[in-house]
Amino acid sequence: MSVGSRRRAALTRAELLREMGLARPWRLREQRPAAGTVLTPSADEVVECHRPAGLDPPPAADRRAEIAALDWPQLRQSVADCRACGLCRERRQAVLGVGDVNADWLFIGEGPGAEEDARGEPFVGPAGKLLDAMLAAIDLRRGDDVYIANAVKCRPPGNRTPEAGEMAACAPYLNRQIALIQPRLIVLLGRAAANSVLGEVGSLASLRGRSLTYRGALPGGPEIPVVVTYHPAYLLRTMLDKAKAWEDLCRARALWRAVRAAPPPG
Ligand code: URA
Numbered sequence: 001m002s003v004g005s006r007r008r009a010a011l012t013r014a015e016l017l018r019e020m021g022l023a024r025p026w027r028l029r030e031q032r033p034a035a036g037t038v039l040t041p042s043a044d045e046v047v048e049c050h051r052p053a054g055l056d057p058p059p060a061a062d063r064r065a066e067i068a069a070l071d072w073p074q075l076r077q078s079v080a081d082c083r084a085c086g087l088c089r090e091r092r093q094a095v096l097g098v099g100d101v102n103a104d105w106l107f108i109g110e111g112p113g114a115e116e117d118a119r120g121e122p123f124v125g126p127a128g129k130l131l132d133a134m135l136a137a138i139d140l141r142r143g144d145d146v147y148i149a150n151a152v153k154c155r156p157p158g159n160r161t162p163e164a165g166e167m168a169a170c171a172p173y174l175n176r177q178i179a180l181i182q183p184r185l186i187v188l189l190g191r192a193a194a195n196s197v198l199g200e201v202g203s204l205a206s207l208r209g210r211s212l213t214y215r216g217a218l219p220g221g222p223e224i225p226v227v228v229t230y231h232p233a234y235l236l237r238t239m240l241d242k243a244k245a246w247e248d249l250c251r252a253r254a255l256w257r258a259v260r261a262a263p264p265p266g
Contacts, residue, residue, distance in 0.1 A: 067172040068179070072101060075176055079153050085169040087154035087162070092117045094154050097177060099147035104256060105140060106183035107131070108174070109150045110192040110231060111162045117155035122148045127233040131189070134232065134245070138253045147181050149174060151196035167196040178224070179216060185256045186214050186224050187248075190231025197226070204228065208248060225259060227252040 063084070070078055079094045088094075095112040098121045115125035123131045123142075132142055140146050152162040152170045162170075174196065178186070188194045191204045197214060201207065207228040214224045229248035230241050 064172045067176050070176055072180060075173065075180070079173055082153070082170075082173075085154075085166045087111075087152060087156060087166055090157050091154040093120050095120055095122055095150065096153060096173075097147060097149035098122055099143045100145055101147065101181055103145050103147040103181055104184040104260070105146045106178065106181055106186045107135075107146065107148045107189060108186060108193045108197060109148070109189045111150045111152040112155040113159045114155065122150050123232070126236060127231070130232040130236055134249060137246070138249050147177075147183065149177050151193050161192050162196075164195070164200075167192065171196060175216065175221075178214065179221060182222055183224060184259045185252060186226045187252055188226060188228045190234060193231075194228045198228075204230065208244065209251070225255055227255065 067075070067078065076096050079096045082088060082094060091112075095116050109123060109127075109131075112122060113125050113127070116122055116128075122128070131148070135141060135146060142148060151167050151174060153173060154170075156162050156166070186197070188197055188207075194201070194204060194207050198207070198212060208230075210228070212226040212228065214222075214226050216222050227248055229252075230238075230245045235242050235245055
């Protein structure tokens with residue numbers, strides 16, 4: 001156990017949440033599954049990964065196939081050089097992602113903001129600080145069994161929400177990251193990330209708490225459980241929903257434990 005984990009283990013829930021700056025809003029109790037319960041996505045709730053409708057224009061099949069064959073250094077270079085959508089015009093740099101490339105946990109946000117664009121790392125601004133606190137609350141740490149990426153790799157001007165076409169242009173990169181990392185669990189932060197990974201499947205409220213599965217863009221790809229929760233930037237503005245996000249994190253942790261304990265497929 002790391003020093004950080006030992007210290008966190010020694011803290012009470014209230015102390016931990018206070019450390020996150022979230023003592024009052026994060027007040028729900030963790031709902032532990034009954035002993036012996038195995039959480040698996042129910043078949044009727046599986047949502048396949050697909051691209052959002054109405055894209056303009058769809059990424060060429062050969063571009064997708066090319067990206068699907070890249071290794072990490074090639075992927076980094078390809079993202080740095082990418083000109084597939086208009087976001088490349090105003091970026092300082094593309095932001096691929098950060099963390100453990102063999103992580104069990106993959107967190108996906110929307111797109112880089114000003115600080116991320118300047119530093120080349122996702123979630124380093126105020127929303128990133130909250131994300132780090134959320135990770136710590138479930139005993140995770142950036143870079144340690146956790147990888148953090150975004151639906152789009154270049155900053156949308158004025159930090160606007162990325163458009164469907166921009167997310168579609170970037171989707172082959174995100175799909176390649178997922179295929180390389182092979183996480184055991186994907187946590188989608190906010191509606192843009194949910195739309196990018198799952199397609200246009202409903203409001204954030206309708207996706208929270210559901211058993212969802214990412215299926216790779218290519219046949220035979222991995223099937224990975226997905227948890228959808230609020231984006232940290234939204235939580236910074238909307239204190240009341242932190243309790244719901246805490247619920248989602250507890251669910252994600254229970255799901256990860258169940259997936260890890262399950263025998264390998266086959
Ligand atoms: N918001 C995001 O969605 N991603 C970042 O990297 C930073 C803020």
